[in-house]
Amino acid sequence: MAAESTASETPTTLLHLSAVTAGYGAGLILKGVDLAVTRGEIVCLIGPNGAGKSTVLKTVSGLLRNAGGTVLFNGEDIGRLTSRERLARGIVHVPQDRSLFPTMTVWENVIMGGFILSNHALVKQRAEEVAEIFPIVAKRRSAAAGSLSGGEQKQVELARSLMLDPALILLDEPSIGLDPKSRTSVFASIANLARDGRTVLLVEQNARSGLAVAHMAAVLEAGRVALTGTGQSLLDDPEVARLYLGASAQGPSAALATR
Numbered sequence: 001m002a003a004e005s006t007a008s009e010t011p012t013t014l015l016h017l018s019a020v021t022a023g024y025g026a027g028l029i030l031k032g033v034d035l036a037v038t039r040g041e042i043v044c045l046i047g048p049n050g051a052g053k054s055t056v057l058k059t060v061s062g063l064l065r066n067a068g069g070t071v072l073f074n075g076e077d078i079g080r081l082t083s084r085e086r087l088a089r090g091i092v093h094v095p096q097d098r099s100l101f102p103t104m105t106v107w108e109n110v111i112m113g114g115f116i117l118s119n120h121a122l123v124k125q126r127a128e129e130v131a132e133i134f135p136i137v138a139k140r141r142s143a144a145a146g147s148l149s150g151g152e153q154k155q156v157e158l159a160r161s162l163m164l165d166p167a168l169i170l171l172d173e174p175s176i177g178l179d180p181k182s183r184t185s186v187f188a189s190i191a192n193l194a195r196d197g198r199t200v201l202l203v204e205q206n207a208r209s210g211l212a213v214a215h216m217a218a219v220l221e222a223g224r225v226a227l228t229g230t231g232q233s234l235l236d237d238p239e240v241a242r243l244y245l246g247a248s249a250q251g252p253s254a255a256l257a258t259r
């Protein structure tokens with residue numbers, strides 16, 4: 001998955017970061033990130049707090065411009081495009097914090113996801129389609145979004161992210177602050193997104209669940225990709241288990257980790 005040069009570009013690569021550097025002022029946070037995301041796959045980024053995982057997502061969605069290197073999407077260098085231009089190309093970003101408008105209804109929030117579309121009939125049709133994928137949207141359609149539980153709100157955020165029929169969904173810590181049952185539902189929804197052909201770049205502190213749902217994964221450390229592999233291979237990696245999967249690690253990784 002990690003790519004060292006554009007020579008490894010293949011038609012199945014949707015997103016390709018090469019030697020990407022970025023920061024928020026003086027000093028760089030990303031110090032040369034190489035990462036390739038294959039169409040239709042879920043790629044999970046894990047790593048310690050402050051490694052730059054969310055910053056990677058921001059350089060893809062355009063909330064932050066990369067200082068160096070290239071960000072290729074569908075083969076196009078999108079590094080100088082605005083967030084809106086990237087949105088129009090099919091890149092949506094679901095941030096870590098709750099992002100629904102709490103006093104608006106669930107339905108109104110979902111409709112907001114289509115705000116760049118001028119075809120109102122299409123927006124309505126998409127919302128109906130999205131409500132079939134995420135039943136909470138139909139069930140709580142008229143409820144104020146702020147009255148939903150955290151897990152339900154996250155489902156509505158995921159639903160809203162589909163309104164532009166995106167090619168790439170950037171998910172920043174979707175399970176943060178959720179109870180175990182809601183977490184399970186959110187990861188099941190993420191798996192369904194990929195089953196429906198979406199591509200997902202996921203940042204997750206809950207590394208075990210993130211890796212379990214991911215086709216491919218990368219460990220980001222101090223602004224660089226330190227390790228890549230399939231989600232399963234990272235789950236089985238003793239060093240990853242020791243550093244990121246915590247004391248509750250089970251299976252061969254845990255056995256090695258606790259020796």
Ligand SMILES: Nc1ncnc2c1ncn2[C@@H]1O[C@H](COP(=O)(O)OP(=O)(O)OP(=O)(O)O)[C@@H](O)[C@H]1O
Pocket residue numbers: 024029047048049050051052053054055056205
């Ligand atoms: N808007 C900002 N302005 C200045 N510094 C920032 C800003 N956002 C993030 N940073 C800094 O950039 C570094 C990387 O942050 P980032 O959020 O990308 O890390 P992360 O790997 O996602 O970690 P976490 O799991 O804690 O969210 C941190 O030191 C953080 O303080």
